[in-house]
Amino acid sequence: MPRPATSIDVAARAGVSQPTVSRALRNLPSISPETKERVYRAARELNYVPREAGRSLATRRSRRVAIISEALTNPYYPELIEPLRRELAHLGYRAVLVADSSDDVLTADALSDGSYDGVLVTTAARDSRLAEDLRSRDVPHVFVNRTVDDPLSRNCGFSNGAHLLADLLVEQGHRRIALLTGPSQFSTAFEREQGLREALREHGLRIPDRQVLRIDYTVSGGRNGALTLLTSSEPPTAIVCGNDVVAIGALNAVRAMGWRAPDDVSIVGFDDIPAAGWDIVSLTTVHCDLNALASVSVAALHEAMEGEKSPLRHILEVSLVRRDSHGRPREKLPPKPA
Amino acid sequence: MPRPATSIDVAARAGVSQPTVSRALRNLPSISPETKERVYRAARELNYVPREAGRSLATRRSRRVAIISEALTNPYYPELIEPLRRELAHLGYRAVLVADSSDDVLTADALSDGSYDGVLVTTAARDSRLAEDLRSRDVPHVFVNRTVDDPLSRNCGFSNGAHLLADLLVEQGHRRIALLTGPSQFSTAFEREQGLREALREHGLRIPDRQVLRIDYTVSGGRNGALTLLTSSEPPTAIVCGNDVVAIGALNAVRAMGWRAPDDVSIVGFDDIPAAGWDIVSLTTVHCDLNALASVSVAALHEAMEGEKSPLRHILEVSLVRRDSHGRPREKLPPKPA
DNA sequence: GCATGTTGTGCATACGTATACATGTCAACG
DNA sequence: CGTTGACATGTATACGTATGCACAACATGC
Numbered sequence: 001m002p003r004p005a006t007s008i009d010v011a012a013r014a015g016v017s018q019p020t021v022s023r024a025l026r027n028l029p030s031i032s033p034e035t036k037e038r039v040y041r042a043a044r045e046l047n048y049v050p051r052e053a054g055r056s057l058a059t060r061r062s063r064r065v066a067i068i069s070e071a072l073t074n075p076y077y078p079e080l081i082e083p084l085r086r087e088l089a090h091l092g093y094r095a096v097l098v099a100d101s102s103d104d105v106l107t108a109d110a111l112s113d114g115s116y117d118g119v120l121v122t123t124a125a126r127d128s129r130l131a132e133d134l135r136s137r138d139v140p141h142v143f144v145n146r147t148v149d150d151p152l153s154r155n156c157g158f159s160n161g162a163h164l165l166a167d168l169l170v171e172q173g174h175r176r177i178a179l180l181t182g183p184s185q186f187s188t189a190f191e192r193e194q195g196l197r198e199a200l201r202e203h204g205l206r207i208p209d210r211q212v213l214r215i216d217y218t219v220s221g222g223r224n225g226a227l228t229l230l231t232s233s234e235p236p237t238a239i240v241c242g243n244d245v246v247a248i249g250a251l252n253a254v255r256a257m258g259w260r261a262p263d264d265v266s267i268v269g270f271d272d273i274p275a276a277g278w279d280i281v282s283l284t285t286v287h288c289d290l291n292a293l294a295s296v297s298v299a300a301l302h303e304a305m306e307g308e309k310s311p312l313r314h315i316l317e318v319s320l321v322r323r324d325s326h327g328r329p330r331e332k333l334p335p336k337p338a
Numbered sequence: 339m340p341r342p343a344t345s346i347d348v349a350a351r352a353g354v355s356q357p358t359v360s361r362a363l364r365n366l367p368s369i370s371p372e373t374k375e376r377v378y379r380a381a382r383e384l385n386y387v388p389r390e391a392g393r394s395l396a397t398r399r400s401r402r403v404a405i406i407s408e409a410l411t412n413p414y415y416p417e418l419i420e421p422l423r424r425e426l427a428h429l430g431y432r433a434v435l436v437a438d439s440s441d442d443v444l445t446a447d448a449l450s451d452g453s454y455d456g457v458l459v460t461t462a463a464r465d466s467r468l469a470e471d472l473r474s475r476d477v478p479h480v481f482v483n484r485t486v487d488d489p490l491s492r493n494c495g496f497s498n499g500a501h502l503l504a505d506l507l508v509e510q511g512h513r514r515i516a517l518l519t520g521p522s523q524f525s526t527a528f529e530r531e532q533g534l535r536e537a538l539r540e541h542g543l544r545i546p547d548r549q550v551l552r553i554d555y556t557v558s559g560g561r562n563g564a565l566t567l568l569t570s571s572e573p574p575t576a577i578v579c580g581n582d583v584v585a586i587g588a589l590n591a592v593r594a595m596g597w598r599a600p601d602d603v604s605i606v607g608f609d610d611i612p613a614a615g616w617d618i619v620s621l622t623t624v625h626c627d628l629n630a631l632a633s634v635s636v637a638a639l640h641e642a643m644e645g646e647k648s649p650l651r652h653i654l655e656v657s658l659v660r661r662d663s664h665g666r667p668r669e670k671l672p673p674k675p676a
Numbered sequence: 677g678c679a680t681g682t683t684g685t686g687c688a689t690a691c692g693t694a695t696a697c698a699t700g701t702c703a704a705c706g
Numbered sequence: 707c708g709t710t711g712a713c714a715t716g717t718a719t720a721c722g723t724a725t726g727c728a729c730a731a732c733a734t735g736c
Contacts, residue, residue, distance in 0.1 A: 004450070004452075004475070004476075006691090006692055006693085007692070007693065007694095008692080008693095016715075016716090017715070017716050017717080018692090018693080018694095018716095019693090019694075019695075019715080019716070019717085020714090020715060020716075021693095022692095022693060022694060022695090023694090023695095023715090026694090030713070030714065030715085031714070031715085032713085032714060032715090035714080035715085047474075047475060049447050049450050049451045049452075050451060050692085050693070051395075051451060051452040051691085051692050051693070052394075052451040052452055052453045053391045053392075053394035053395040053400070053452055053453075053691080053692075053693090054391075054395055054691075054692030054693040054694085054721090055692080055693055055694075056390075056391035056693090056721090057389075057391040057392055057395055057691090057692075057693070057694090057720090057721045057722065057723090058692080058693045058694040058695080058720075058721055059693080059694065059695095059721085060721070062391070071416075071420060072410065072416035072419060072420055073413075073416045073417055073420055073612070075411075075413055075416075078409075078410035078411045078413075078416060079411060081410060082409060082410055082411055085437055089437075095435075095437075096434050096435070097433075097434070097435045099423055099427075099433075109387050112342070112387050113387045113388060113389060113390040114342075114387075114389040114390055114391055114722090115390045115391075136385075137342070137385060138342075219612070219616065223617075248616070248618075251618055252616050252617040252618055253617075255617040255618050256617045274411070274557070275613075278557065278586070278590050279561075279590040279591075279593040279594045280586075280589055280590055280593050280618055280619065281618065344721090344722055344723085345722070345723065345724095346722080346723095354685075354686090355685070355686050355687080356686095356722090356723080356724095357685080357686070357687085357723090357724075357725075358684090358685060358686075359723095360722095360723060360724060360725090361685090361724090361725095364724090368683070368684060368685085369684070369685085370683085370684060370685090373684080373685085388722085388723070389721085389722050389723070391721085391722075391723090392691090392721075392722030392723040392724085393722080393723055393724075394691090394723090395690090395691045395692065395693090395721090395722075395723070395724090396690075396691055396722080396723045396724040396725080397691085397723080397724065397725095398691070452692090
C-alpha cells in the first residue's frame with residue numbers, strides 16, 4: 001500500500017532538491033518561474049499535500065487556535081463560535097473546538113502540547129485555575145465573555161445590562177421581581193445578579209432570597225425553576241432570567257401552567273439569541289453583539305500571539321430589545337391551573 | 339525566553355536517555371518502576387507535555403478525527419456533533435470541527451494533510467466530489483445521515499419516515515398537504531420528498547407543484563415559505579416540513595398571521611430536535627435517535643480506520659412523535675389577517 | 677561453568693518540512 | 707578582465723518523538 005507522497009518524492013520527480021519544493025509551493029520569491037512550474041506540476045501529479053505535522057515541528061507554530069466551549073447544544077455558543085471561527089480564518093488560523101465537558105476536567109496540559117498557537121476560553125468558572133495555568137505555560141489566551149479572578153489575563157466582554165431590565169420592569173409597575181439565574185461561579189450569572197440587585201436598590205426595591213433561584217443554564221432548568229417560582233404562595237409578577245435560554249425555559253413553564261406572557265407574568269432575559277426573536281417567543285432581552293465580541297476577542301488574541309503589549313480589558317456596550325414578553329403586572333393573580 | 343521542555347530535557351534531569359522518557363511516560367511495561375518514578379518526577383518538575391507534532395510525525399497518526407459540518411447555528415448539528423464527539427473521545431480520538439461554509443469550498447486537500455486519521459461528513463451535497471476525493475486519497479471516512487452518489491463510501495443514516503407523517507395526516511382527514519423543504523441536492527430533502535410523494539400516492543393523493551416549496555433549511559426560510567403557502571389562494575390544511583428547524587419557522591409564520599396550529603393548519607417536521615419538545619412549540623415530528631446514529635457512525639469509522647472490511651450501509655429506524663401541532667383540518671378557511 | 681533466556685536501557689535512526697548557510701551562475705561595472 | 711552583487715539552488719541540519727535493534731546485567735537451567 002503506497003504511502004502518500006512527500007516533498008522528497010515531488011523533488012525527485014521535478015528534478016530539484018527538497019528545499020526547493022518547500023520554497024516553490026509556498027511561493028517564495030527566490031524561485032524561478034520555470035522551476036515553480038515544474039514543481040507545481042510534479043506536486044499535482046503526485047497528489048502531494050504538505051504534512052501538517054512536519055510543518056508544525058519545523059516552524060513551531062500550528063496556525064491553530066483552540067476554542068474552549070461547554071456543550072454546543074446550548075444555542076448561545078454556536079452563535080459566538082461561528083463569528084470567532086470566521087475572524088480566525090480571516091487571520092489564517094484554523095479554529096479547533098475543544099469540549100469542556102464536566103466529565104473530563106480540561107487541564108492546561110491538553111492545551112500546551114503545541115497543537116494550538118492560542119486559546120479562546122468561552123467557558124470557565126470564575127475560580128478556574130485555567131487562567132494562571134495557561135499563563136505559566138506561556139500559552140496566549142483570551143477569555144471571551146467570561147471574567148476570571150486572575151487579573152493578568154486578557155478579557156473581552158459586555159457591560160452589565162441588568163439595569164436596563166430593572167428600569168424597564170419598575171417603570172412598568174412591577175414590584176415583585178424574581179431572579180432565575182445560573183450557578184454563581186459563572187461570571188455572567190454573578191455579575192448580572194449583582195447588577196440587578198444594585199439597580200433595584202436604586203429604585204428602593206430588593207429581591208427576597210426566596211425569589212432568587214439558581215438553576216442550570218438550560219431550557220429545562222429554566223422551566224423547572226419558573227414552575228417553582230410561579231407556583232409559590234406569592235408568585236412574582238416578573239422574572240428576570242440569567243440568559244435567554246433560561247428565559248425560554250420560563251416561557252415554557254408559563255405555557256405549561258396555562259398562563260400567558262406578558263398577561264400573567266413578564267419574562268425577560270439576556271443575550272438576544274436568535275430564538276428570542278422568533279414570533280412564538282418574542283422575548284424582551286438585552287442585546288449582546290456577538291459579532292463585535294468575536295472581532296474584538298480575536299484581535300486581542302492576535303496581539304497576544306504576536307507578543308504585543310496591549311490592553312487586557314475590552315468592554316462592549318449592550319442595548320435593550322423590547323419585544324412582547326413584558327408588560328404591566330396584572331392586578332390579581334391568574335387562576336391556578338387545574 | 340525559555341522554550342518549553344522536551345523529552346530530552348526530561349531525560350537529562352532524570353539521568354536517563356530520551357527513548358526511556360518516551361517509554362516511561364507512555365507507561366510501557368519494559369521500564370522499571372524506579373526509573374518510571376524518576377522520569378515522572380522530572381517531567382512534572384519541568385512541566386513537560388509531549389509535543390503532538392513530534393508524536394504525529396513519528397507515529398503517522400494524529401488521533402484526531404475531522405467532523406465536517408455546515409453552520410453550527412442550525413440547532414440540528416450540535417445535537418449530532420455532541421454524541422459524535424463523545425463516541426470519538428471514548429475511542430481515544432479528538433474531534434475537530436471543520437466548517438464547510440459556502441465561502442470556502444472544502445476540498446479533500448485540507449483533509450489529507452495528515453491532521454486527521456478519519457473524517458465524518460455530516461454535510462455534503464449529493465453530487466459532492468468529496469466522496470471520491472477522500473477515497474482516492476485513502477482517507478477513511480463515513481457519511482453521517484447523508485447519502486452521496488458514490489456507492490463505495492460508507493453511509494450511516496435513518497430510514498425514510500415520510501410515510502409516518504403521510505399516514506397520520508391522511509388519517510386525520512387532510513387532503514391539501516403542502517411540502518416545505520430544503521434544496522434537493524441535500525439527500526435528506528430529496529429522500530423525504532420522494533418518500534412523502536410515494537406515501538401520498540398510495541392514499542390516492544398527490545401534491546401539486548405549486549404546493550412544494552424549496553427554501554433554505556433555516557427558521558427564517560421556513561417562516562417565509564410558510565407565509566407564501568398560507569397566503570396563497572388555496573392554502574394547504576397541513577404543511578410537511580423538511581426538518582424541524584423549517585417547521586419552527588412555519589409555526590412562526592402561523593403565529594405572525596394570527597393563526598394557530600393545529601386549529602387553522604397542521605405543521606409537522608422531521609428530526610425531533612429538542613426545541614420540538616418545548617411547550618411553546620410542541621411539534622409533531624419524526625424522531626431520529628442521534629445518539630444511536632453517532633454510535634453506529636463512529637463504530638463504522640473506527641472499522642474503516644483499522645482497515646477492516648465491513649458493511650458500507652447502516653440504516654436506523656425512526657418513529658413518529660405525536661405532539662400538538664397536528665389535528666383535523668378545519669372546515670372553513672380561517673379569516674384573513676388584517 | 678557455560679549456554680540460554682529475561683529484563684531494562686541505550687544507540688541509531690526514521691518521520692516530513694523549514695531554514696541558515698554555502699555555492700554556483702551570470703550580469704553589471706569599473 | 708577581475709570584482710561585486712543579485713539571484714537561484716543545493717547542502718546540512720533542526721524540530722521532538724517513537725521504535726527496531728543491540729547490548730549489558732543478571733538469573734536460570736543443566
